[in-house]
Structures are given as C-alpha cells and as structure tokens.
Amino acid sequence: MSVRSILGAGPSAPRLVRGVLVLLLLALTVGCAGRDGRQVERASLPSGWHGEQGQASFYADRYHGRRTASGEAHDRNALTAAHRSLPFGTRVRVTRLDNGRETVVRINDRGPFVRGRIIDLSRRAAEELNMLGQGVAEVRLSPE
Template sequence: MVALAGCATDGDATSAGATSERGQASYYHDRYQGQRTASGEPYDAQALTAAHRRLPFDTRVRVTNLDNGRQVTVRINDRGPFTEGRVIDLSRRAAERLGMIKAGTAPVRVTPLR
C-alpha cells in the first residue's frame, strides 16, 4: 500500500463525540488495485474506502474537500498515510468525488460518523 503520514486535529466536535481532523488527503495509485489492505480485504479503486492511522476498521468518515466543499463518506479499511501532514489516503473513486484527481492531494476535514 501507499506509505504516507501526519495528523492534525482541529478540535471540531462531531455529533458522535469524536473530533474532526484537518490536513492533506491523498489517494491510492492504480497499481495497488487488488493488493491486500491492512484489514485483509483487497484494495478496490471503485469502492469508497480509505486508510487512516488510528480509526478502527469499518469506521465511516465524512471527508470534506476544503478547496471546493465537496464531500464523500468512506469506510476505513487500511492503515496510513505515513507522510507528514497527510491525514487520510482515499480510494480513487473517493478522490474523484472530491475533485482532487488532477492535483493528487487536497486539504480536507475528516469527520468520524456514527
């Protein structure tokens, strides 16, 4: 999988009692299609999934692109990213929905959902 990292918490409380994080999102390269994620399931570029360093597997989070306001809900199924300043690594489909494919990264807010 992709090795990326970094984390910043902005302190925004969510209805679930967790806090949201702000930082950069990136997305998986197509070459990872079918490779096993940390949860054991294969990476699927067309699924709405993501990697996060510490949220439990199967946690759903809302990711908001702070540049354009687009949002997507994804399920955590992998660990990472491990690059400073990055808070989440998205599937290609999730990145497309956020409008960040061309840039490769985007400033985001990640909010855990119940």
C-alpha cells in the same frame, strides 16, 4: 439420551467430551478473527474523536487488488480509505475545504505515512472530491 450413553461409559468419555468442547470453542473463536488471525475491529469512533484537518492523498492504481491492513483487497472503485488509527469499518465524512465537495468513506487500511497527510483515499473517493488532477487536497474529517 445422555452423552455418556452415546460415547460409552468408559473412563475416557469425560476427557473426550472436554476435548470436543475445547475444539468447538476454538473453532468459534477463530471464526471471529480476520484472515491473518487478528481480531477484526468494528466501526466505533474513539471517544473524544470529533474529526481532524489535514491533507488527503489517494492510492495509485498499482495498489488495486492488493491486500489492505484489514485483510480485504483494495478496490479503487469502492469508497474506502486508509487512516493511521481509526478502527477498521469506521465511516468518516471527508470534506474538501477549497471546493466544499464531500464523500463518506469506510476505513479499511492503515496509512498514509507521509508527514501532513491524514487520510489516503480510494480513486473513487478522490474523484468525488474532484482531486485527481492535484493528487493532494486539504480536507476535514468528521464523524459520520
């Protein structure tokens, strides 16, 4: 059975088929986008990125539940972080330099936008690095 026989052989049938195909393609394209319509980046490190060193801070509790730049809600109990340029979904090893403690986080937000800071960690990640008391710690980021 052909599409023509289902829709009828009238002259508007090819236009109708084309319209249905366009709508189907549009629906598939929108399904690949984030909540706000932007394409969601997937985890792959930029070529040549081998890590960086600087200060880490962590989110204040008031940000729990607020939307991140990736569109998901910030969860202070998840191992997530904000970075200025690494793609969303990238997993990064964070090592605190003065005590050697490590954790692996997934990038899901943008920031921090404070000079000298290179990553903003969730509360859980900051706990794993034992930095809640200080608020800021010197860290090294490396590919996971």
